[in-house]
Each structure stands twice: as structure tokens, then as C-alpha cells.
Amino acid sequence: MARQLRPVGPDFIATAPVRLVFDRQISAAPEAVFRALAEDVPGWAEWFTAVKLARPLHGGARREVRLTGGTRFLETVLTTEEPEVYAYRVDVTNAPGARALAEEWRLVPAGTGTRVRWTFAADGPVAFRFGLTLARAGLGRAFRDAVTSLDRRLASR
Template sequence: MVRRLRPVELDFTETAPVRLVFARRVTSSPEAVYRALAEDVEGWPRWFSAVSSAHPSDGGSGRLIRLRGGTRFEETILAAEAHELYAYRVDATNAPGVRALVEEWRLTPDGASGTRVRWTVAADGTAAFRLVTRLSRAGLGRAFRDAVRKLDRRIGSTHAR
């Protein structure tokens, strides 16, 4: 069953009842990280192991995401600021309990060529959903660290060719 979510905007990342924020430094440039996030949507499963498929939709203004385990998201891109910010809102999902969800990726130059990657997951839902999301912080943090490490290696190996 697909549920339509509340159509929140980017400022939801500051006001959501549940906000999980993770950050990590990578050696790749903000330009390269941004390209992987925003321009190579179909490449996400190669570095973010929770994602089993990812496809642009609506002429590039949206995304269709499938996670391992069967969760599906129909998303709208809220912000795509080259080399700095990539954010999207979930408009519809089969996940129970969620009412609103935005994810934001902020990229900040760090050192001569590195990037500080910050991922914010902003959510609202039933009390049970909010509790489960908060309890998932450690697992989501591990998934984020693994994903950006794989992404950094992938970008490095692509540039080495």
C-alpha cells in the first residue's frame, strides 16, 4: 500500500520532530561528491548498500528509490545547488507510520581537496515511527559512514582511470 506524505519543504530539516544528523570527511572534492549524489542517481546502489535501485523521475525533478527489504520511495528534489547541497522529500512510500520525510546532503570544502559531507534525516510520523527512527540512529550512522567511505573510494578509482 502506498501512502502519500505531507508535502514539507527544505526548512523541515530544521523543524522536524525527529532530526538525525551525521557527518564525515572524505578526500574527494565537493564537485565529485555532488556529481555522485545529484547527477548519477542510478549509481547510488554501488556505494549506498541500503539502496537496491535508484532512478531519476519526472524529467530529473524526482527520484524513485527502492531499499533492500522492499521499502519504496517516490521523491521530489527540493534543492540541487552545485557542489553544496542536494535534498529531497519523500512524497509517497510503502513504509508504515511515516508522515513526512526529507533528507539533506550538505557539502563543505575541507582542506585542500576534501569535503565534509553532512547528511540530515528529518522525519515525522506516528509515535511508534518516531521512536523506531530515533532508535535507528546507530544503524543509520553506520550505514552513512560505510556509504560515504565507499563513495569516496569509488570516486577515487574513477578519477584514477
């Protein structure tokens, strides 16, 4: 059953009760990484294995994302500061427990490549927040695998 989450703004990413932050340096330039994140939304399914489908809605202001396993999200893009920041919040999901979710991808030049930092910000009941902290290692692994795959994909273009 889909549930409406609390609408949050970009400030939630810094103040959320649960903030999981991961980073990794890749060889692709920030501009190429930003385009893959913000402009090639359907391409997410090619490099982020957890993503089964991603598509932009309303001219890119919103997104529909489906994960393997059946979790669905309807999202609103919060920030697009090319080539540095891409952030969005989840408005509707069938994932249990969440009250508010937002994610930020921050891109910092690092030599000829990019330092990619992903912040997963969330709020929910105590059990939900505790579960996310237990899931930290798995989310970190998914992030590292996805960003490595994205880097390979961008290098082959």
C-alpha cells in the first residue's frame, strides 16, 4: 500500500534523525556524473543494480523509481545545482515505516575525477531508524557498487 510521506526541503538532509553518508572517488568528471544523475534518469537502471526502473516525470521535476524487490517511490527533485548537487525527496512509497526520506548526491572535483558523496536522510519510528542503522553496511556496499558501475559506464562512452 502506497503512503504519503512528510514533505521535506533540502535542509532535512542536514538535520534528519538518521543520516547515512557514503563517499567514493571515481575517474569521471563532475559534469558527466551530474548528467548521469539528473538528466539520464532512465539510465539509473543500467548502473544501480537495486534500481529496476527510473523515469522522469513533469519535465524532470519529479521521478518514479522502482527497486528490485518491489519497493516504489514517487519523488520530487529538490536541488539541481549543476555540476555539484542533485537532491530529491520521497513523496509516496510502499516502503514500511518511513515518515520522511530525502537523498543528496554531492559532487566535488578531485583531480581529474569526482568525489561522489551520497547522503541518505530519513525519519520514522524508533524501530525504522534502528533498522536503517543496521542496514548501513548494505547501503554502503550498494552505493560503492553503483558508483563504480557508473564510472565504468561513463568511461565507455
